[in-house]
Amino acid sequence: MLFRPRPRAFAVRATLLGAALALLGCKRPTAAPEPPEPDPFETTTDQPIEPLPLELDVQPGKVALGERLFGEPLLSGDGKVKCSDCHLESHALADERPRSAVAGRPESPVNSPTMYNVRYLYKLGWSGRFDSLETHNDALMTNPNVMASTWRGAAERLARKPDYAERFRAVFPDGLTPENVRAALIEYERSLVTPNAPFDRYLRGDQSAIAADAKRGYALFKSYGCASCHQGKAVGGNMLQRVGVMRDYFTDRGGVKPPDFGRYNLTKLERDRFVFRVPSLRNVALTAPYFHDGSAPTLENAVTVMARYQLGRELEPGDAGLLAAFLRTLTGEYRGKAP
Amino acid sequence: MKASFFLRSALGVLIAAFAVLTFYAVRYAIDDDEHARYTRDLKRWQTLDTGLDEAVLKARSGLLTQYDPVVGAVSELRRLERSLRRIPRFLPAKGTAALAARLDASSGALANKEGLIESFKTENSVVQTSLHYFPLLATSLVDRVHNDPAAPELTARLQALVSAVMLFEVSPEAAPRVVSASADVREHQTVAVKLGRGRDLDVALAHARIIVERKPAVDSLVQQILGVPTTKRAALVQESYSALHRAAVDAELARKQWLFALALAVVVLGLTEVILGVRRSAQALEKVTLELYRANDALAVEHEKERQLGELRTRFVAMTSHEFRTPLTAIVSSAELLQSFGGHWDAERRVEHLARIRLAAGTMQRMLEDVLVIGRAEAGVLRASPSPIRLDEFCKRLVETLEHSSKQSHAIHYTFLGDPDVTLDERLLQHVLGNLLGNAIKYSAPGSDVRFDVRTSGEECQFAVKDAGIGIPAADLPRLFMSFSRASNTEHVAGTGLGLAVVKKALDVQHGSIRVESELGRGTAFFVTIPRRLTNIDTTLT
Numbered sequence: 003m004l005f006r007p008r009p010r011a012f013a014v015r016a017t018l019l020g021a022a023l024a025l026l027g028c029k030r031p032t033a034a035p036e037p038p039e040p041d042p043f044e045t046t047t048d049q050p051i052e053p054l055p056l057e058l059d060v061q062p063g064k065v066a067l068g069e070r071l072f073g074e075p076l077l078s079g080d081g082k083v084k085c086s087d088c089h090l091e092s093h094a095l096a097d098e099r100p101r102s103a104v105a106g107r108p109e110s111p112v113n114s115p116t117m118y119n120v121r122y123l124y125k126l127g128w129s130g131r132f133d134s135l136e137t138h139n140d141a142l143m144t145n146p147n148v149m150a151s152t153w154r155g156a157a158e159r160l161a162r163k164p165d166y167a168e169r170f171r172a173v174f175p176d177g178l179t180p181e182n183v184r185a186a187l188i189e190y191e192r193s194l195v196t197p198n199a200p201f202d203r204y205l206r207g208d209q210s211a212i213a214a215d216a217k218r219g220y221a222l223f224k225s226y227g228c229a230s231c232h233q234g235k236a237v238g239g240n241m242l243q244r245v246g247v248m249r250d251y252f253t254d255r256g257g258v259k260p261p262d263f264g265r266y267n268l269t270k271l272e273r274d275r276f277v278f279r280v281p282s283l284r285n286v287a288l289t290a291p292y293f294h295d296g297s298a299p300t301l302e303n304a305v306t307v308m309a310r311y312q313l314g315r316e317l318e319p320g321d322a323g324l325l326a327a328f329l330r331t332l333t334g335e336y337r338g339k340a341p
Numbered sequence: 342m343k344a345s346f347f348l349r350s351a352l353g354v355l356i357a358a359f360a361v362l363t364f365y366a367v368r369y370a371i372d373d374d375e376h377a378r379y380t381r382d383l384k385r386w387q388t389l390d391t392g393l394d395e396a397v398l399k400a401r402s403g404l405l406t407q408y409d410p411v412v413g414a415v416s417e418l419r420r421l422e423r424s425l426r427r428i429p430r431f432l433p434a435k436g437t438a439a440l441a442a443r444l445d446a447s448s449g450a451l452a453n454k455e456g457l458i459e460s461f462k463t464e465n466s467v468v469q470t471s472l473h474y475f476p477l478l479a480t481s482l483v484d485r486v487h488n489d490p491a492a493p494e495l496t497a498r499l500q501a502l503v504s505a506v507m508l509f510e511v512s513p514e515a516a517p518r519v520v521s522a523s524a525d526v527r528e529h530q531t532v533a534v535k536l537g538r539g540r541d542l543d544v545a546l547a548h549a550r551i552i553v554e555r556k557p558a559v560d561s562l563v564q565q566i567l568g569v570p571t572t573k574r575a576a577l578v579q580e581s582y583s584a585l586h587r588a589a590v591d592a593e594l595a596r597k598q599w600l601f602a603l604a605l606a607v608v609v610l611g612l613t614e615v616i617l618g619v620r621r622s623a624q625a626l627e628k629v630t631l632e633l634y635r636a637n638d639a640l641a642v643e644h645e646k647e648r649q650l651g652e653l654r655t656r657f658v659a660m661t662s663h664e665f666r667t668p669l670t671a672i673v674s675s676a677e678l679l680q681s682f683g684g685h686w687d688a689e690r691r692v693e694h695l696a697r698i699r700l701a702a703g704t705m706q707r708m709l710e711d712v713l714v715i716g717r718a719e720a721g722v723l724r725a726s727p728s729p730i731r732l733d734e735f736c737k738r739l740v741e742t743l744e745h746s747s748k749q750s751h752a753i754h755y756t757f758l759g760d761p762d763v764t765l766d767e768r769l770l771q772h773v774l775g776n777l778l779g780n781a782i783k784y785s786a787p788g789s790d791v792r793f794d795v796r797t798s799g800e801e802c803q804f805a806v807k808d809a810g811i812g813i814p815a816a817d818l819p820r821l822f823m824s825f826s827r828a829s830n831t832e833h834v835a836g837t838g839l840g841l842a843v844v845k846k847a848l849d850v851q852h853g854s855i856r857v858e859s860e861l862g863r864g865t866a867f868f869v870t871i872p873r874r875l876t877n878i879d880t881t882l883t
Contacts, residue, residue: 042413043392050406124412130459133419227470234409241408241462248547277463313470314544 046205050229051237053202054119054284054334060193063173068190070169071183076159077143079150082106085187088114094288094341095194100296108147111261113296116289118334118341119282121192123239128294129265130242130279135188143184153180196285196334196341204331212331219328222321227313228305236282237332245276245294248314251307252276255297262295285341287330301326345621348614352607359603366596368430371589375429383579386421389414390571393454397461401563403469408462415455422448425578432585433592440581447574454569461562468555472510475548479503482533482541489536495529499545502526506552513560519553660825664708664837668701675701711839714772715824718846725766725850727875732802733761735770736795743778750787753778759797764874769847776840777806777867783834785810785864797873804869812861821857830861851875 045052071077073091075084088102088110089095095117102110112128120126125133132138143149143156157180160166170178173186201220203211212220223229234240242265245251252258260267265274278294286292291299298304302322309315317325333340393414399405425444428437483499486492502522508515523546533542675694683691717723740755774793781791785808792807813821817828822845825838848855853871 042389042417043396043410045407045410048406052407052409124416227474229406230466230470230473233407234412240412241466242459243463243466247467248544273460313474314547315474316540 049205050224050233051201051205052235053205054122054195054197054199054235056197058193058195060189061173064186064189065193066190067169067173068186068188068193071160071187072190074160076163077149077151077156077183077187079152079155080106081159083149089117094118094285096289097296098290100291107150110147111259112294113291115281116285116341117191118194118196118336119236119239119284120194122195122234122236123279123282125239125242125279128261128278128281129268131265131268135191136184139184139188139191153184156180157183194336196336199284199332199334201328201331202334213327215324215327216331217328219324219326222325223328226309226315226317226321226325228308228325231280231312232283237284237286238280238282241280242277243280243312245278246311249311251311254311255295264294283329283332285333287326287333288341301329305329345614345617348610348617352610352614355603355607355610359600359607362596362600362603366593366600369433369589369592369596371431371586371593372429375431376586378424379429379582382421382424383575383582386418386425386575387572387579389418389421390575393418393458394567397458397563397566400462400465400469401559403472411458411462415458418451419455422451431589431593432582433588436581436585436588440578440585443574443578443581447571447578450569450571450574454566454571457562457566457569461559461566464555464559464562467551468559471548471551472556475506475545475552476503478541478545478548479506482538482545485538485541486533486536492529492532492536495526495532498522498525498529502545502549506549509553509556513557516553516557519549523549523553657825660838661708661712665705667835668704668708671701672698672705708837708839710772711837711843714843715839715846718850723846723850725769725875727764727766729762729764730767731761732763732765732795732797733757735767736774736793739771739774739778740793743775743782747782751782751785751789751791753782753791753793755793755795757795761797763797763802764876765802765871766851766875769851770871772847773844773851773853773869773871774804774806776844777804777869780840781806781808781810781865783836784808784831800873802871802873804871805866806869807864807866809864812863812865813857813859814861815859818857818859822855 047053072085072089075081077084083104083106086095087104088097090097097110097114100113102114115128120135125131126135126138132141140153143151143153157178160183161178167178170182170186174182176182200211201216204217223232231241231243232238245262245264252262263275265277266272268274287301290301291297292301292304293307298307302325305322305325306317309317335341393411396405396410396414400408400411405411422444425447426441428440428444432440479499479502483496483503486499487496502519502525505515505518505522509519526542527546530539530542533539675697679686679691679694686694714723736755736757740753744751744753778791778793785791789809792805794805794807796803811830813828814830817826820826821828822841824842826842827836827838844855848869848871851871852875853869855870856868857865858868859865
């Protein structure tokens with residue numbers, strides 16, 4: 003008698019459970035709406051150059067933190083080198099020296115290019131070694147000749163400073179972690195876009211945005227064939243090209259050094275010898291000296307060399323100036339002013 | 342209870358099966374968002390791949406002003422590749438390895454294509470520049486030199502080279518023509534140098550060489566790019582995925598049907614168990630009530646027995662004291678008379694009184710014996726002590742004793758048949774036959790006949806005692822063998838009501854049986870059967 007009520011309660015519960023579960027099984031979730039995807043084949047102009055987008059998809063909190071980290075020597079293994087040692091804030095985040103020299107590090111083999119519009123580069127590094135900011139940052143971080151560090155080490159050093167933990171917690175749910183150090187830095191780099199250059203305004207239809215000589219310079223830029231490589235949003239950065247297509251640049255310069263082998267150093271393929279990533283010409287007026295070896299001190303000098311060795315042409319008198327006038331209209335705005 | 346146990350076990354098994362199935366149903370539940378993502382990615386992959394091929398073809402024809410669409414599509418394809426590698430969890434585990442393998446093949450194709458596109462862009466940019474610039478340079482050279490009388494040959498050769506290059510652009514078979522036309526032009530190089538156009542001629546020839554040497558490479562790259570089976574591989578991925586998704590949908594449907602069936606079975610079994618439980622409770626209640634009633638009845642029966650026993654005892658004591666008092670009074674009065682007047686009485690009168698005393702004492706002795714037999718039987722200590730006897734002699738002696746004690750008032754017709762050697766308790770047999778024969782004499786008219794027939798046959802002794810007496814009323818027959826119970830027509834005959842009770846008790850102990858036939862006013866017959874060889878049975882246990 004004592005045992006009797008329980009099995010019945012069990013049976014009652016089992017029955018209700020069965021009924022409830024049978025009903026539950028009938029529920030059907032609804033599909034989420036499809037997010038719109040950008041069409042890569044769509045261009046805004048029929049020109050070889052695309053204006054930079056005016057809108058940015060970055061998180062300001064992370065950008066601010068990344069900007070701080072960009073100037074933070076604690077990221078480096080010895081706490082002495084910061085990103086901005088080579089990407090100078092005073093020089094449009096490029097190096098004014100042909101090769102960067104930082105205390106305790108060997109001189110860099112190539113010129114340090116600008117960080118601006120780095121997100122629009124299809125490949126990173128002069129030899130196009132990296133496919134993403136993530137892999138490039140990883141490589142620079144661990145390179146003993148650059149940061150000589152690790153994200154973990156950097157995070158540990160930052161944690162010893164009083165305010166970093168709090169700053170990270172403010173923008174990352176999981177606070178100060180090696181992954182978040184990298185994420186903040188990359189978010190800052192992704193924010194380094196310089197839209198609204200006079201030439202972009204011209205492309206968007208503002209005929210008065212650039213002067214007549216710049217317009218003539220642009221026409222020359224296309225007719226000489228510069229635009230066959232320097233093209234797209236970044237006016238470069240979307241392909242690889244051999245230095246010295248028409249003439250032997252390196253012999254004329256006075257000898258070849260290993261960094262001059264370019265992509266060959268990566269692939270060891272003969273066809274990649276002297277092949278480099280075509281650099282972006284955005285803000286090029288601010289980022290002298292030019293080329294991977296930093297051998298061209300001025301725009302006029304650079305366009306002359308390029309025409310000679312890449313196109314097999316000697317510029318007509320005055321054309322170098324016109325081309326330079328066009329190139330100067332590629333200087334955009336960062337946070338409302340020139341970078 | 343057995344059915345209920347089975348039901349509950351089945352219910353338990355069903356619920357366990359339900360739980361297991363539910364786990365799988367949740368684990369492999371089709372995530373519509375994930376499915377949408379995957380099919381969207383696959384579709385987009387194919388769209389982008391096709392668009393990429395078109396963009397490459399356009400670039401080869403100089404119709405694409407920039408490579409951003411190409412690199413944008415490649416980047417997007419790489420992103421899709423990463424997305425596609427996140428295989429939805431709901432797919433059957435068995436098939437995902439095949440899907441992953443096809444994704445690997447697809448990724449390999451994409452990497453291959455990307456490398457080719459990289460080379461294509463590099464080479465194509467140069468060739469496009471040359472294709473663009475060579476005719477301009479060549480015609481401007483012609484313009485510069487054609488007025489010079491020294492250069493008609495050069496002009497013609499230059500024009501031939503331009504047409505050869507233009508032909509080559511549309512027909513690769515024209516390559517030898519370009520080569521020979523270039524050689525022809527070079528023959529007149531000195532003329533151009535003389536005219537100050539040596540360098541221009543060099544550049545024009547260099548571009549012509551680039552065109553004739555690199556354009557086939559670009560075309561070959563384009564063929565290779567178009568030949569990379571990215572679309573085919575993606576179609577295989579899609580095929581794999583579709584099959585897996587279909588299998589997942591089927592499996593989910595099957596699981597849902599099973600879940601529904603199980604839930605239904607749980608509900609049905611559960612309800613059955615509930616109903617059966619209710620019924621069981623009702624039955625149990627009924628049973629308990631019945632048991633209570635039965636116990637009550639049993640108690641009532643016990644109580645009645647106790648009451649009857651008590652009544653019997655009261656009657657026994659009353660009867661005994663009454664029956665004992667009669668002979669005792671005779672003894673006491675005769676003794677007093679003898680004491681007071683014995684001296685004056687003659688011998689005859691004294692003997693008469695002494696005989697009365699002896700008779701009364703004898704009656705009391707017999708009564709006492711009867712009471713003792715009944716008492717012992719009721720206490721369960723009456724036992725048969727069998728010994729070998731000669732039955733014919735025993736019966737003859739008994740008949741003689743009775744005839745003697747009844748002063749020859751009745752003639753006892755005694756017969757004996759069969760083997761006289763038996764093993765019986767002589768004392769108990771005396772009680773049985775003495776009482777039956779005594780009653781036959783007592784309740785029949787003096788001078789009437791009493792028959793006593795004894796027979797042994799096989800394993801039995803049969804005794805028949807018949808009289809022609811007053812008979813027993815039918816109504817009294819059921820109570821015939823009870824102590825102190827006397828038939829209603831015996832009031833004028835002295836008796837204790839113990840005789841037949843003693844007979845019955847003595848027979849019970851000897852495993853005997855008794856049967857009676859009686860007709861009121863005509864006579865009574867008792868038939869007794871006793872096993873012939875009585876072993877010493879412990880009757881306390883029977």
